Amino acid sequence: MIHLESDYNNGAHPDVLQRLVATNDERTQSYGDDHFSEHACELIRAACEAPDAQIWFLAGGTQTNAAIIDCVLQPYEGVLCADTAHINVHEAGAVEFTGHKVIALPSCEGKLETAALQEWLAAFFADDTAAHMVRPGMVYLTFPTELGTLYTANELHAIRAVCSDYGLRLYVDGARLAYGLAASADVTLPLLARVADVFYIGGTKCGALCGEAVVFPKSDAPAHMLSRIKQHGALLAKSRVVGVQFEVLFAANGNAPLYLTLGHHAVALAMRLRRLFVEQLGYQPYIDSPTNQQFYVIPNTDLENLRQHIGFEVWCPVDKHHTTCRFVTSWAVTDEEIDDLEHVL
Amino acid sequence: MIHLESDYNNGAHPDVLQRLVATNDERTQSYGDDHFSEHACELIRAACEAPDAQIWFLAGGTQTNAAIIDCVLQPYEGVLCADTAHINVHEAGAVEFTGHKVIALPSCEGKLETAALQEWLAAFFADDTAAHMVRPGMVYLTFPTELGTLYTANELHAIRAVCSDYGLRLYVDGARLAYGLAASADVTLPLLARVADVFYIGGTKCGALCGEAVVFPKSDAPAHMLSRIKQHGALLAKSRVVGVQFEVLFAANGNAPLYLTLGHHAVALAMRLRRLFVEQLGYQPYIDSPTNQQFYVIPNTDLENLRQHIGFEVWCPVDKHHTTCRFVTSWAVTDEEIDDLEHVL
Amino acid sequence: MIHLESDYNNGAHPDVLQRLVATNDERTQSYGDDHFSEHACELIRAACEAPDAQIWFLAGGTQTNAAIIDCVLQPYEGVLCADTAHINVHEAGAVEFTGHKVIALPSCEGKLETAALQEWLAAFFADDTAAHMVRPGMVYLTFPTELGTLYTANELHAIRAVCSDYGLRLYVDGARLAYGLAASADVTLPLLARVADVFYIGGTKCGALCGEAVVFPKSDAPAHMLSRIKQHGALLAKSRVVGVQFEVLFAANGNAPLYLTLGHHAVALAMRLRRLFVEQLGYQPYIDSPTNQQFYVIPNTDLENLRQHIGFEVWCPVDKHHTTCRFVTSWAVTDEEIDDLEHVL
Amino acid sequence: MIHLESDYNNGAHPDVLQRLVATNDERTQSYGDDHFSEHACELIRAACEAPDAQIWFLAGGTQTNAAIIDCVLQPYEGVLCADTAHINVHEAGAVEFTGHKVIALPSCEGKLETAALQEWLAAFFADDTAAHMVRPGMVYLTFPTELGTLYTANELHAIRAVCSDYGLRLYVDGARLAYGLAASADVTLPLLARVADVFYIGGTKCGALCGEAVVFPKSDAPAHMLSRIKQHGALLAKSRVVGVQFEVLFAANGNAPLYLTLGHHAVALAMRLRRLFVEQLGYQPYIDSPTNQQFYVIPNTDLENLRQHIGFEVWCPVDKHHTTCRFVTSWAVTDEEIDDLEHVL
Secondary structure: OEEOOOOOOOOOOHHHHHHHHHOOOOOOOOOOOOHHHHHHHHHHHHHHOOOOOEEEEEOOHHHHHHHHHHHHOOOOEEEEEEOOOHHHHOOOOHHHHOOOOEEEEOEEOOEEOHHHHHHHHHHHHHOOOHHHOOEEEEEEEEOOOOOOOOOOHHHHHHHHHHHHHHOOEEEEEEOOHHHHHHHOOOOOHHHHHHHOOEEEEEOOOOOOOOOEEEEEOOOOOOOOHHHHHHHOOOOOOOOHHHHHHHHHHOOOOOOOOHHHHHHHHHHHHHHHHHHHHHHHOOOEEOOOOOOOEEEEEEEHHHHHHHHHHEEOEEEEEEEOOEEEEEEEOOOOOOHHHHHHHHHHO | OEEOOOOOOOOOOHHHHHHHHHOOOOOOOOOOOOHHHHHHHHHHHHHHOOOOOEEEEEOOHHHHHHHHHHHHOOOOEEEEEEOOOHHHHOOOOHHHHOOOOEEEEOEEOOEEOHHHHHHHHHHHHHOOOHHHOOEEEEEEEEOOOOOOOOOOHHHHHHHHHHHHHHOOEEEEEEOOHHHHHHHOOOOOHHHHHHHOOEEEEEOOOOOOOOOEEEEEOOOOOOOOHHHHHHHOOOOOOOOHHHHHHHHHHOOOOOOOOHHHHHHHHHHHHHHHHHHHHHHHOOOEEOOOOOOOEEEEEEEHHHHHHHHHHEEOEEEEEEEOOEEEEEEEOOOOOOHHHHHHHHHHO | OEEOOOOOOOOOOHHHHHHHHHOOOOOOOOOOOOHHHHHHHHHHHHHHOOOOOEEEEEOOHHHHHHHHHHHHOOOOEEEEEEOOOHHHHOOOOHHHHOOOOEEEEOEEOOEEOHHHHHHHHHHHHHOOOHHHOOEEEEEEEEOOOOOOOOOOHHHHHHHHHHHHHHOOEEEEEEOOHHHHHHHOOOOOHHHHHHHOOEEEEEOOOOOOOOOEEEEEOOOOOOOOHHHHHHHOOOOOOOOHHHHHHHHHHOOOOOOOOHHHHHHHHHHHHHHHHHHHHHHHOOOEEOOOOOOOEEEEEEEHHHHHHHHHHEEOEEEEEEEOOEEEEEEEOOOOOOHHHHHHHHHHO | OEEOOOOOOOOOOHHHHHHHHHOOOOOOOOOOOOHHHHHHHHHHHHHHOOOOOEEEEEOOHHHHHHHHHHHHOOOOEEEEEEOOOHHHHOOOOHHHHOOOOEEEEOEEOOEEOHHHHHHHHHHHHHOOOHHHOOEEEEEEEEOOOOOOOOOOHHHHHHHHHHHHHHOOEEEEEEOOHHHHHHHOOOOOHHHHHHHOOEEEEEOOOOOOOOOEEEEEOOOOOOOOHHHHHHHOOOOOOOOHHHHHHHHHHOOOOOOOOHHHHHHHHHHHHHHHHHHHHHHHOOOEEOOOOOOOEEEEEEEHHHHHHHHHHEEOEEEEEEEOOEEEEEEEOOOOOOHHHHHHHHHHO
16 A cells, blocks of 8 residues: 555654754754754755845744745735635635735646736736735745646746736745756756745655745845744744754755755656556546646546555546546655555556 | 753653654654544543543644634634733734734733732623723633743632633643643643633643644534634644654553653752752742742842853843843753752852 | 716715704714614614614725624635625725635626536535635625626525525625616515625715615624624714714605615616617627616727716726726716716717 | 713714715715815815825724724734723724734823833843834824823923834824814924824814824825725725815814814813812812813712713722713813803702
């Protein structure tokens, strides 16, 4: 039985755990003011080629999105996103809870399209009644998207240009960033740091027990971030717990950081899974995802057998005879598990 | 050098860490729906003698206070507390951020006094203009208080009775509950479960890496708590991380749960510290605290020397020649460290 | 020059003003507790055939929507509406400001379609991840809609049935209710009072200086409404000012209340305008609106001449040669003004 | 029977009403963009000697306080005020509803004391844990206070200086400003405009049907105020209704504006009332109020007889035999009514 329900159904990468054990007895300051967190920040700055980046460690993704979006937006501004975006669909209204409208635009394969964005903004700023509408203040992207797809570097540059034209900030939700970076031909951490005003490097789904690293690469975070993070209930007293983990994930030991290595591993397994499903089993991809989330249209008659061997998530019905299902690899899935799958299916 | 700055300057109790390591590879459901969390809930229900208690695991204290207070209160209600209460002073306005007024009453040694509470409520409900005021919906207590003091069982019963008379719910913030239970003559988890409508068992300061357990002992939590916790950004995807830790802290192995043992250890060290400070060094307690937070009035001329040997926090100036300082023991401080202190001071 | 820019570009109906003058010197209680307001409530209850209706008088439409939606919804619930709905487009995010998501569904001619609503709700409640989404708690309709269109009685009954099936409340925004009732073949105040859980009777656009009357026809308003309205900054100290006005608008003097008479007047003028535009000038309606808001596709070459004689609002561009414009009649527009228009155009 | 329960138990000054009647038929733009509002703004700027002042007209006091405080504060800031302040006691938590903490300081006779304010701020900014506390962003004063008392010009200058020292903005709630200006020896509109960053000129209690004028004398209002006022549900579509009224109240006809004349009238009557109560009836003032709100300690045995002749409000019990009562004059009370009172008491 292989568990592909999600990339948060396990603990942490062994190196991360081991470092938590090794550092356990040391006493440090709290609220981010410890040498583990400081070192992790240095490593992330280096990986992003953003030497002045401001970095905060938070506990989870929804919390990070709600806190960062609220801190960066003015109180009267809203956030633009794809209609499939996590903040629009699956965060229980956490952004609206802080008073901001989520302005959802039609999307294509999980991606916000530059042209649609540009058109919406042009119409908004040409509208005589704009003062009675929610003013857009930010564009929110996920990388990879909720459907596993990726923006190319060119697409990110184009969206960045639109944001700049209209005075919007660009925020990238990197809950699964490791997998996106591993699968992308041209998007890297330094590129993200150049195009985004703020983004987060997801830990929870990419090797950590818990924790996300918020990066303001241009060092232009709003004032009093520590107080505001606390006001959102998102300040960790013992934030070293996340700091230690990111220290391991971004350790510069001559090779690629562990964070990227884990991403490559999961993506390689996802490609093996794709070959198995498409070439061996003849399933049709629901969407062409190059990352660790894979979606296939499964004949309903096959579901029972699949469930004997794989844990997965039903995504949506297709028609009377087919169902789209999601299969998620992660750093924790092994080659052997995919081997086994190839044998039994 | 002994570190007594806080009880969150370390990692986790070794047993907790070890269990995280041992369970690391197992794949589970997320969002609380895993057998570790379920088992931890069973253990906590047993320890509280509250077989129907509803329990949620959250990441940190301020988050827990803001989310639970907001969920339990009606939107037009406020929360009554001591003016020294953590939610009134040191949570960056997280409760007000959710729209609720914190109604602070004068306190005595960190404690809300039953008579003052009763008097305030009687005046409120007799006031012809009450409909123009914030309606009180909850009493918030900390156990132990921010000054290390404790309510007796009788005091808790009396406050409970006032709450019941006026239709208020009683919430107890147990960020340092282990130390309060260890030091109290008559307050136990089952008693708390009887008097409180909701309380939380603090993990972050009491042996865990992170995490708090919210308990509704009467099983009358508001509807849709999972959604609401997520709306507050407080839902952990990988909540097993906290579940596993509470499983260890409340393991029923014939003896007292580790949680209480850790509390007793820290309180015993605090009492050794008190003897050292009062009897050996002649310092005056700032307040008579029976728990792991100790406050002493230190001659300013001694501060420099103390700092050579102890990490501690300056609490407040007393007069030109004296300063009140806080010294905090925890499960992680050792007898040997106190031995050393006795020798060098 | 005739002013058809909006139905809020004037003062009040003369009868309303005269009554404000006549009652000016009387001293009354405040916050709704005056005999003018009480009498107005009685008149509205009678007009709605809802003898137990609870009624509050507020100052303006956006305020009313934000306050009522927030009071009726649970804090974790969102409100469903047409994507063209006022709360979704033109209220500057006032609903989101209170923490609730506005869930916009595709609409047809300004109307939420029963089938789309039913389908969305069925999908929501069938979704395994619903607990991570914003739970729908209310359907919001405008009557007439922002495009001047009307729901039929059958459509309202059908939407009501869907709401009941899924446990949602139905709220009707009647900012221009007088004009909707005048133009509808089968929707009356008593019918509205039967199908809606709460609705408001707009005064500002329908003959009053200012003010809206919120009606809970089933007398099941949330507790502590006065406090909550005040919490929203929407409680009028001198609420008699609105009460007096609604007393005049709903005076039962053997005939139809003035409120309905004003509606009929404006709708009759709108129909004259339609004949003028369609039959005499050959303009094409943008939408088939039976109420006081009329939308026409105007050749751009005619705009300049029209502007000499009519004040109106540009709605949206159609193509390079045509523009949709909005022309709004009201109780204050006179037959003579339309006569003049027929002569000069 | 004379009604002294409040200064909002009547309609509007006859000149105000008459002007509403006279201007009723004119069609104007909405949302503040009409010549009545513009003219009223000009008159207020002249009266304040603040030629660049930005001015908005809102409907009521609580709404104005909540909207302005929220707009001026950063989201993480709180507002300092006297513990007796209206926003702290009698606005149903409208400020907290927008997410801001109301930080109440001990007061003296309804007034915030400069020394207490200075001391609190010095302690806050010296506190090592300040980042975990709500940062003060504004001082809120009422002029006159809720107890009818007044700050002197020197006191206002001193508080202004403290605000400037610590980077706080100063906001003055002038719900009853007409009566304060009439009674003060040295506080004038131009002085207010110099010391305050923002204040409002109350209309509802001072001669208008409804409406308050918010003044940013230094023309440094936050960006997008119209949108933000609408977001708070406080934007009047037909804002000319308030504009017309302030045009009358501040008409420059060679004499003092009507607004000040009304204030002087009410204060003169309040002083007659004081003489009657103190010298003729021997009652003791509860507080030395020079304005239109008068508070006296009344023997309980006299209450019944007083109630035959005067409508008033019970303020608070004093002891078993005495009750403090409030008697409020206004522009609407007449000399003849006080004459009558002198005869019957």
